Amino acid sequence: MNSYLYSVPLYVPVLLPVVAAAVGYFVQTKVYKHLLIAVQVVQVFLAAILLARVRTAGAILERLGGWQAPVGIELALDEISxxxxxxxxxVFLLLVLFNYRKLYMVNTFQFLLVSLQGVMISLFLTSDVFNVYVLTELTTIIVTVLILFKRGKPALYNGMVYLMFSILAMAFFLLGIGFVYRTFGVLDFAGITERAAALENPRALILPYALMVTAVGMKAGxxxxxxxxxxxxxxxxxPSMVSALLSGLQVKVGIYLFIRLQQMIGLTLDTTGFFLVVGLLxxxxxxxxxxxxxxIKLVLAYSTVSQIGLIMIGLTSGSVIGFxxxxxxxxxxxLFKALLFLTAGLIAKEYGTRNLDQIRGTFRRMPLVTTAAFLAVLGMTGAPFFNGSISKYLIESGLAGGTRWQAAIYLVNFGTMLVFTRYATVFFGRPAARSGGSSVTDRSTRPVDPWTRVVALVFGAAILGIGLFAGxxxxxxxxxxxxLELVSGATAAGKAVAFAGTLAAAVTVYLFGVSRLSVLERVREMSVSFNGMAILMSGFLGVVLVFLFATV
Amino acid sequence: MGDIINVQNVSLVLFFVGLYGVLSNRNIIKSIIAVNIMDVAAILFLITVNRRPDQIPPIGSQNVAAMADPLPQALMITAIVIGISVTAVSITLFIGLFRRYGTSDWQKIVYRVDRG
Known part of the structure; x- marks a missing residue:
């Protein structure tokens, strides 16, 4: 029994959610919901087994349909994926539980959601660039529909921009695939890696790499x-669940593809210095x-961009620890961005506004939700004993560049604190009188579901838990x-002092500087249309090309 | 001269014509068309990779050595289908946008979205 479970095929976690969602689509919403929660529990279980197997027996490789690598499709799972x-x-399990009683959990929504999970997992499993193209386009369509799911809100433009920009990026990717196939005659990761290393003229790799990295970089933001x-x-x-999903997981797929791309060409082209700088910027x-x-949600979304940069710095630092x-x-x-989006959704609903300046005193009005959000903020800013401090510390110690890069990391962390000092203003103070508007009183008759509070606290516990048991x-x-000098007392004290110092500086700068600037208004009003985004993307492609042709 | 004008180079030119269309047009429909041109150019490029004029279509099991490479052809059928479906979705969204804002100009729509 044990060994049977142990040899679960890789396509199961991909097919299980999709098939279950499709087969059960026509049952009642109530039954469907429970069916899908059961599927999610099984999925977590399967993923844990697969991880254990990879850690003990090494990478898993599976051929689908019995064809050999260059022609057939392979699924692979290794220590990165x-x-x-x-x-x-x-994260999917927690999100589905969190949304257990939400009204928009109709069958269509759940179907899309769970299929998206299958597609995402298959993106992590695939080892073929053309499959990456197909699956990415699929996620684009699903995500577009999910973004637009609540009817009646003026958000079609958001979906349209996302869709068009993704299609544009994937056209770049497809042309990149064309060049790869022309140069190497294979499309699987292993084959490309092998032949790229044996290439006598590395310049032949520049154009396909630049095209693909532009597309992947767009996906990663x-x-x-x-x-x-x-x-x-x-x-x-x-729905805030979709925001949590996109910021928490969807962007990470772009980063994962970036890691794979770097692995494929890493032996031939060296772009780590370039992407270190891009990450910092x-x-x-x-x-x-x-x-x-x-x-409130835009603050979180832009903070995602900032954290993506930090992740990129770690991944391209060139050292094992940094990676x-x-x-x-x-x-x-x-974990923490998903929790922040979920709690932000609850807060915005309770107050009937998404304007940070109009929300005050959530600690008094919704203590448990705010506690969870506060845990997430602490994780985000890298408070001692929270998970963010561990990963930031590892990224920092992985940077070889010495004090300049460490200063850069401090700058980024300082900025994060500044953002979340502003964000945390909603926690404190005195809530406005409840009789302020009819919409507020309507909502306050329906208090926050205790169920969602519990799930939010579970998220918070995970954030603290990873920090406490980092090793x-x-x-x-x-x-x-x-x-693991991580655990030793001396560095912990040092980090705590550094954290307190940075926090004090951030609060001071916020109170006496940022909150009084009028530049903010103007920056907020800036908007880039689709053409502007396309020009910026072509510009990125151009810069990558120039950089590579100049250095290789 | 005959060497320069081959399908590969034509498809590259087509790709950048499409890109120019994306960069320079504010009309959403034209953007959709331009992205489609880029897609088609990439597909054309892939189909003609490593192709020689004397090759025969990869059908049947005789004379395998003279056949064209079947892999890109198989893949590009998938890519064509994907191109059609994303175009369909984007046109659907465009119809909704046009009904709401009454214009097909990216700039005007972004202005109305951001400033109420």
């Missing part, structure tokens, strides 16, 4: 190409834009000896 598959299943991200992640019509511009926002620190930050960010969690998820 296995933890991410587990992350996807865990790198510097000039994140215009779509806040629009999609903070769309007024998207993304992180800085992300928090600068986040400070300017007034909409796995970046991977851990992917996990951490998925065991690291060695369970990733193949790296957890570096």
């Amino acid at each position: 296995a933890p991410l598959v587990l992350l996807v299943t865990v 790198l510097l000039p190409m994140f215009g779509w991200l806040p629009r999609a992640h903070a769309a007024p019509s998207a 993304t992180a800085v511009s992300g928090f600068l834009l986040a400070i300017c926002q007034r909409d 796995w620190g970046g991977m851990l930050h992917i996990v951490n960010h998925a 065991p969690v690291m060695s369970a998820l990733f193949p790296v000896e957890s570096p």
